[in-house]
Amino acid sequence: MKHQLLLATVLLGAPLAHAATIEVKMLNRGEGGAMVYEPDFVKLAPGDSIKFLATNQTHNAASMPEIIPAVAKPFMGKIDEEIAVTFTEPGLYGIKCLPHYAMGMVMLVQVGDAPLSALQVPASVPAKAKKRLQDIAARGGQQ
Known part of the structure; x- marks a missing residue:
């Protein structure tokens, strides 16, 4: 009995x-x-994090308000800032670099089992960014 109690405690x-x-x-x-x-x-x-590394200058990482779960907390790093972001809410997250958003500098984060086929990229997203997000989702995240 003592061993069972000890195991349960551990x-x-x-x-x-x-x-x-x-x-x-x-x-x-x-x-x-x-x-x-x-x-x-x-x-x-859920609960995992991404550390965005400022490998080259003039970049940042910011959540896209158009592509984020409704209950998720948005974030925005400063230019040339390395930030760590913890993703707690399941769903799809679009991430953008503000200075290079129109040039298509975006990425996609899938938290939990949210299907990539559920990605809805609004028309307001710049064309290059929209295409890159759709390409990422179409390849299932594979390079």
């Missing part, structure tokens, strides 16, 4: 899961072309 005190942190580079040029996040797609579990 299991209840242990964390159920360890949150992961993924690093994303903000680049002038990468495998996907000019003005890109690398990787441009990340699949996370």
Whole structure:
């Protein structure tokens, strides 16, 4: 009985899961072309984080209000700032670089089991950004 009680105490005190942190580079040029996040797609579990690395100057990372779960907290990093963002709400998140948004510098984050086919890119999104987001979703996040 003592062993069962000890095992239950240890299991209840242990964390159920360890949150992961993924690093994303903000680049002038990468495998996907000019003005890109690398990787441009990340699949996370709720509670995981992304650390956006200021690899090249004049970039930032900001959530797209058009593509974010309704209950998720928006974020916006400063230019040349490395930030870490924890994603707690399941769904799809569009991320943009404000200075290079019209040039298509965006990425897609899938938190939980939200289907990529559910991505709705509004007409207000610049054409290059819209195409890049649709391409990411179409390839299922694969490079």
